[in-house]
Every structure is written in C-alpha cells, then in structure tokens.
Amino acid sequence: MNYSLGGEGFKMENRTQTGHEKDILQRAAKVLPQGSLGNLNYDLIINRGKGSHVWDESGNEYIDYLLGSGPMVVGHANSSVMEAVLNQLNSGTTFFATNEKSVELAEEIVKAVPCADKVRFCSTGTEATLYAMRAVRAFTKKDKILKFEGGYHGMNDYALMSMLPSKLLDFPQAEPDTAGIPKSLQSEMLIAPFNDLETTSAIIDRYIDELAGVIVEPFQRLLPPKQGFLEGLREITSHYEIPLIFDEVVTGFRFSYGGAQDYYGVVPDICT
Incomplete structure (x- = not known):
C-alpha cells in the first residue's frame, strides 16, 4: 500500500x-x-x-x-545526479578555496537569473536571506527591513517575525515567532500585508528615511501575487531607491528556469 x-x-x-x-x-x-x-x-x-x-x-x-x-526537484537517487556525484567523489567534494566547478555553477546561475550579476554561495536559505538583509543595510546605511506577514525567510532572528502571528497587531508592528529573539530586533522589522500595495506603500512612505530594504517571497507560501502587486512593489522601491530582495529559495528554478522573477517579469535587486 x-x-x-x-x-x-x-x-x-x-x-x-x-x-x-x-x-x-x-x-x-x-x-x-x-x-x-x-x-x-x-x-x-x-x-x-x-x-x-x-x-x-x-x-x-x-x-x-x-x-x-524542495531541493530534490528531480526526485531521490536520480541517475544523472548520481552519476555526476560519483564522478566527482574521487576528486574530492568540499573545498574552502575557489574551484572550477563553483565557477561553472555561478556562470550558469548568472545566465539563468535576470537579476544576477554575481553569485555568493550559501549553505542554507536562512543564511542567504540573512546575508541579503545585511547587504542592503550595509549599502543603504539604514537599519530597518520590511517583510510581509506570513512570509517565511528562514530561521534567522530577523526573518522570524510575524510569520504566524498570534496577536492582532497594527501594521507595521512585528511579532516574534519564537522565544529567544532579542526584543530590540522587533523595532528593526516592519510588517506589511502581502498583496496590499496601498498599505505597503504607506509604510514605505512613512519609514523611507530608516528603511534599508524590502524582502518578499514573490509567491508567498500558498498565496500567488495579485495582478500588479509585484510590479507596484518594484515601482515604489525603485522610486525611493530601496533595494528589493526576492526570496526565491522556493520558487527559484521551479516557476521557470529563471525563477519567479523571470516568470512574472519583475526583476529585484537581489535574490536568494
């Protein structure tokens, strides 16, 4: 059975x-x-x-x-994947230094993903989103990040805000999703309702002088973006020169070879 x-x-x-x-x-x-x-x-x-x-x-x-x-997109023990892995085993598998295989993979990703000019490899999605948020804070010299209620961006402290809120808080107030997250981080994360461009735009307008970046799943869990939402989000972030991060850990190479940004025709500044 x-x-x-x-x-x-x-x-x-x-x-x-x-x-x-x-x-x-x-x-x-x-x-x-x-x-x-x-x-x-x-x-x-x-x-x-x-x-x-x-x-x-x-x-x-x-x-x-x-x-x-998610990562087993071609199934378990795929024969082509197994052959490639077995061929590499005799030459070693993990190197702290740059190697040709990593360069070849980065070249392929740059060809496929519209926003990609360069690639930084990470071990997990949690690590990737953490680096992306840190990068936009370093670039803008601002601290706050806007994310969307219900969005999942891994297990780092910044990401675990209002994914599964238990309280009816007014936007953009954040609620930690677990114990152990410093209270000081709550004020650095702004929460907006997914697919509500009007409320999101109002939050961005209000916090423009403090906002380092916006992170979003272009297809949030089970929620597809409403027509015009991603385009509008791209428009307002471009207007204010705020970096837009697409978290494509789920949608990358699945919605299309170029990810959701290729599928929807909306190109962010950074993707994970």
Whole structure:
C-alpha cells in the first residue's frame, strides 16, 4: 500500500511497524529534540528514496510530496545526479578555496537569473536571506527591513517575525515567532500585508528615511501575487531607491528556469 508523506490524511495506525523501526525511534528520542530532525512529527524513520517515493524502515512505501523540503526537484537517487556525484567523489567534494566547478555553477546561475550579476554561495536559505538583509543595510546605511506577514525567510532572528502571528497587531508592528529573539530586533522589522500595495506603500512612505530594504517571497507560501502587486512593489522601491530582495529559495528554478522573477517579469535587486 502507498501512503502520502506530507498529506493530511496520513494515519500511523494504517501501517505496519517493525521492532527495528521502533528501536530507532526510541534511540532518536534520547539524542534528538522531540526525537526528530524538527521537520515532521510523524512517528516513522525513513530508510531510502527513489524518484518520488520513499520507504520507511518497516518497508512501507510513501509518495513523497516533501522532497527534502524542495531541493530534490528531480526526485531521490536520480541517475544523472548520481552519476555526476560519483564522478566527482574521487576528486574530492568540499573545498574552502575557489574551484572550477563553483565557477561553472555561478556562470550558469548568472545566465539563468535576470537579476544576477554575481553569485555568493550559501549553505542554507536562512543564511542567504540573512546575508541579503545585511547587504542592503550595509549599502543603504539604514537599519530597518520590511517583510510581509506570513512570509517565511528562514530561521534567522530577523526573518522570524510575524510569520504566524498570534496577536492582532497594527501594521507595521512585528511579532516574534519564537522565544529567544532579542526584543530590540522587533523595532528593526516592519510588517506589511502581502498583496496590499496601498498599505505597503504607506509604510514605505512613512519609514523611507530608516528603511534599508524590502524582502518578499514573490509567491508567498500558498498565496500567488495579485495582478500588479509585484510590479507596484518594484515601482515604489525603485522610486525611493530601496533595494528589493526576492526570496526565491522556493520558487527559484521551479516557476521557470529563471525563477519567479523571470516568470512574472519583475526583476529585484537581489535574490536568494
């Protein structure tokens, strides 16, 4: 029987579970917070994957709608990817210094992505958005960043504001999404409603002397941009010479080879 990994109808009681898998779960509970990697609360241990399917340690098969939270766009254990990886193994895999493969990849990204002139490689989306916000603050010599309510830009302290707000705060007041974020950072993040160009423009007008940049998911989670929203956002940020950051960790190379900026025809100053 096939199950859906990521589907709402998934029920643990519908599948068998071996003693071996139960043993791994017990071991995980001793060494991992909440007994998991922090992404899923399913009581299972994945053993392997192939294409769009994964199998747990008990042999149950699942359709994997998660695909590594995005990067496995060609599926698990893709033959072409495997061949390329195996060919590289004998020459080493990780270098702190510049190498030709990194240059070739940067060249391809510059060709594909409309806003890209140069590329800085990062380990995670969290790191990339943090660097992007830092870069615009350094460039403008201002401190505040505007983001949109419900937008997800990774796990850095600046990004974890008003993603899942629990209070009805007036815009542009920010609410931290987790404990442990310094209160001083709340005032440096401005929150605007996605797809509301009028309110967003009013916030930008009000904080223009303090605003270093605007960061947005061009397709925010499950919310597509309304017609004219991205174009209007680009227009007002260009008017005030405020750097516009597109967070394309999700949409990049998926909406089109050039990402959402190519698909929608709106080019930001920086993308992640």
